[in-house]
Amino acid sequence: xxxxxxxxxxxxxxxxxxxxxxxxxxxxxxxxxxxxxxxxxxxxxxxxxxxxxxxxxxxxxxxxxxxxxxxxxxxxxxxxxxxxxxxxxxxxxxxxxxxxxxxxxxxxxxxxxxxxxxxxxxxxxxxxxxxxxxxxxxxxxxxxxxxxxxxxxxxxxxxxxxxxxxxxxxxxxxxxxxxxxxxxxxxxxxxxxxxxxxxxx
Amino acid sequence: xxxxxxxxxxxxxxxxxxxxxxxxxxxxxxxxxxxxxxxxxxxxxxxxxxxxxxxxxxxxxxxxxxxxxxxxxxxxxxxxxxxxxxxxxxxxxxxxxxxxxxxxxxxxxxxxxxxxxxxxxxxxxxxxxxxxxxxxxxxxxxxxxxxxxxxxxxxxxxxxxxxxxxxxxxxxxxxxxxxxxxxxxxxxxxxxxxxxxxxxxxxxxxxxxxxxxxxxxxxxxxxxxxxxxxxxxxxxxxxxxxxxxxxxxxxxxxxxxxxxxxxxxxxxxxxxxxxxxxxxxxxxxxxxxxxxxxxxxxxxxxxxxxxxxxxxxxxxxxxxxxxxxxxxxxxxxxxxxxxxxxxxxxxxxxxxxxxxxxxxxxxxxxxxxxxxxxxxxxxxxxxxxxxxxxxxxxxxxxxxxxxxxxxxxxxxxxxxxxxxxxxxxxxxxxxxxxxxxxxxxxxxxxxxxxxxxxxxxxxxxxxxxxxxxxxxxxxxxxxxxxxxxxxxxxxxxxxxxxxxxxxxxxxxxxxxxxxxxxxxxxxxxxxxxxxxxxxxxxxxxxxxxxxx
Numbered sequence: 001x002x003x004x005x006x007x008x009x010x011x012x013x014x015x016x017x018x019x020x021x022x023x024x025x026x027x028x029x030x031x032x033x034x035x036x037x038x039x040x041x042x043x044x045x046x047x048x049x050x051x052x053x054x055x056x057x058x059x060x061x062x063x064x065x066x067x068x069x070x071x072x073x074x075x076x077x078x079x080x081x082x083x084x085x086x087x088x089x090x091x092x093x094x095x096x097x098x099x100x101x102x103x104x105x106x107x108x109x110x111x112x113x114x115x116x117x118x119x120x121x122x123x124x125x126x127x128x129x130x131x132x133x134x135x136x137x138x139x140x141x142x143x144x145x146x147x148x149x150x151x152x153x154x155x156x157x158x159x160x161x162x163x164x165x166x167x168x169x170x171x172x173x174x175x176x177x178x179x180x181x182x183x184x185x186x187x188x189x190x191x192x193x194x195x196x197x198x199x200x201x
Numbered sequence: 202x203x204x205x206x207x208x209x210x211x212x213x214x215x216x217x218x219x220x221x222x223x224x225x226x227x228x229x230x231x232x233x234x235x236x237x238x239x240x241x242x243x244x245x246x247x248x249x250x251x252x253x254x255x256x257x258x259x260x261x262x263x264x265x266x267x268x269x270x271x272x273x274x275x276x277x278x279x280x281x282x283x284x285x286x287x288x289x290x291x292x293x294x295x296x297x298x299x300x301x302x303x304x305x306x307x308x309x310x311x312x313x314x315x316x317x318x319x320x321x322x323x324x325x326x327x328x329x330x331x332x333x334x335x336x337x338x339x340x341x342x343x344x345x346x347x348x349x350x351x352x353x354x355x356x357x358x359x360x361x362x363x364x365x366x367x368x369x370x371x372x373x374x375x376x377x378x379x380x381x382x383x384x385x386x387x388x389x390x391x392x393x394x395x396x397x398x399x400x401x402x403x404x405x406x407x408x409x410x411x412x413x414x415x416x417x418x419x420x421x422x423x424x425x426x427x428x429x430x431x432x433x434x435x436x437x438x439x440x441x442x443x444x445x446x447x448x449x450x451x452x453x454x455x456x457x458x459x460x461x462x463x464x465x466x467x468x469x470x471x472x473x474x475x476x477x478x479x480x481x482x483x484x485x486x487x488x489x490x491x492x493x494x495x496x497x498x499x500x501x502x503x504x505x506x507x508x509x510x511x512x513x514x515x516x517x518x519x520x521x522x523x524x525x526x527x528x529x530x531x532x533x534x535x536x537x538x539x540x541x542x543x544x545x546x547x548x549x550x551x552x553x554x555x556x557x558x559x560x561x562x563x564x565x566x567x568x569x570x571x572x573x574x575x576x577x578x579x580x581x582x583x584x585x586x587x588x589x590x591x592x593x594x595x596x597x598x599x600x601x602x603x604x605x606x607x608x609x610x611x612x613x614x615x616x617x618x619x620x621x622x623x624x625x626x627x628x629x630x631x632x633x634x635x636x637x638x639x640x641x642x643x644x645x646x647x648x649x650x651x652x653x654x655x656x657x658x659x660x661x662x663x664x665x666x667x668x669x670x671x672x673x674x675x676x677x678x679x680x681x682x683x684x685x686x687x688x689x690x691x692x693x694x695x696x697x698x699x700x701x702x703x704x705x706x707x708x709x710x711x712x713x714x715x716x717x718x719x720x721x722x723x724x725x726x727x728x729x730x731x732x733x734x735x736x737x738x739x740x741x742x743x744x745x746x747x748x749x
Binding site for chain 2: 033034035038041042043046047050090094095096097140141142147148149150153154157158160161162164165168169172175176
């Protein structure tokens, strides 16, 4: 039997989707600045990218605050427990119709693989993008003096490539729930379906 | 209008009033007995001028307008050696060099009678005061007169124009500050005709629209040449790097526009050497520009990029300039035995039997190089390396990140000219002169022309000559336009923009790391392929399970 639980709180959903939209827009304008195509024109692309970047930084600040004040940060504590099983499941069990080796509940929202991925996102990709982005901004602005922004630009772009790859896999993984769209629905409405057995304690 | 602007406006009105009383009309030259007589030759007028302006002669003789050289010990590769460098002894790829061609070239010298290598540079009476100080617009030097005007009304056969004997008394009564016409009489016509040489100085500056030159336009600044090119005892500020060596005595936009021109108002106070005439009837105030991300970023750009790079969008906006001059093609004659002339659809010469083949450019996009204000030149007699073609007639110094190095716009004139393959020197041909003098334009024999020219220049000549490609760099600094007509970010911040070929430095939108880009694209493609394969396998497996 499965049961509906309120998995994602309002701020969590707001944070998730606005972050998604901002990253999409940052990628769009960012690769124009990178020289990959012309949509807005270089100047507009830069200005819009700056606004979106600072908005995302503000959002991240609120998200950090929210994670710590609500204790939600605990969901991201990495663990190797059942990590092997999760990996095996995605490479084998999923094709045989097996159930996920780690369930989902309000207490334990993330499986070990998710924990590792999101923690990587939070402590590697986000700091990389925010720091290189800010340095880039303040160099252009004249407050930081560098001989060249070359390596800043290269690593900022590298982060962007990683983000795109992350997003592709992330979106695909949403289809591995109860139904193809159930995870996405959960992130929109907040209500997720979980197995009875998973609700322990 | 903000309060600050009001304050400056009233201050200006006061200053203007004061200076109008002091400067304009304080001297009426027509009242001087000395000038109320008939002058038979121009030297007599100069002598009269020098009677009152008794230091002007010695002052003039120190200037590069008089000497056609500047002293320098900073010539790249020859540092420490005091040299005199200027149009007198450099080589170019227009009419090559002054030596042996004096009477033609020196029709733009501010003196009288520099007709060969024996001109007396210490004779003050040979100074031509009125070529700069005439305000009547009636004074003209004769094109082949070694600096003299016509001594009787004469038609110059080449352009069929009548050159009148000047009315010296009338001119003497109406002397004044140099104006666009006087400066332009030489500087607009360098290279033998309007717009030929500089690419950013031509007769369109007599009355340009705002789209041609914001400073000199009536609807813009309404300024004249000497508003920027101020003089200290006849030594005029600013120098042109097609003939100059050192990073000094340069004019800068920052003097008025500050170092943060995109966020600051014009800065006009506290400039003691500045003539206040520019304020006359004109208000040089503007509202403080909006300070935002873009304007601050543009200010930051000024550290590495000359103002001219963005604010000169095109050169030769109205008149065609020469960008290619191939002397090796010269010599063709028409059936009448006269030098053949071919014109383009606009009536501009693209072939001349006397001079060779030309290519012209209008509304041309500049080339961009790093430039720090130091330039090396090939002087008369210098060795060249014929294997390194094209020969660089002047070498612009500068690099990304170098001190004082900025990205500058250039007109580059390319062409073919003579060189001596044995002595490895550029040849100075005698072009101008009467029949029998060895001048190519009358004797049509390059061998003789080279021999005569080299002899006059005092350079050994092997007797052999060949043709070699050369390039010469002319920094552009005129034809400045306002932001509405300047470059936009896209012009340089794109893969194939105006700075596509500029070496080194990182320009966002132009540069990328190919390795990281390929890695990134592979990452994205790989992720996409991975999820597609995974998804398909899941779908197939589920289907199979259902069937079972």
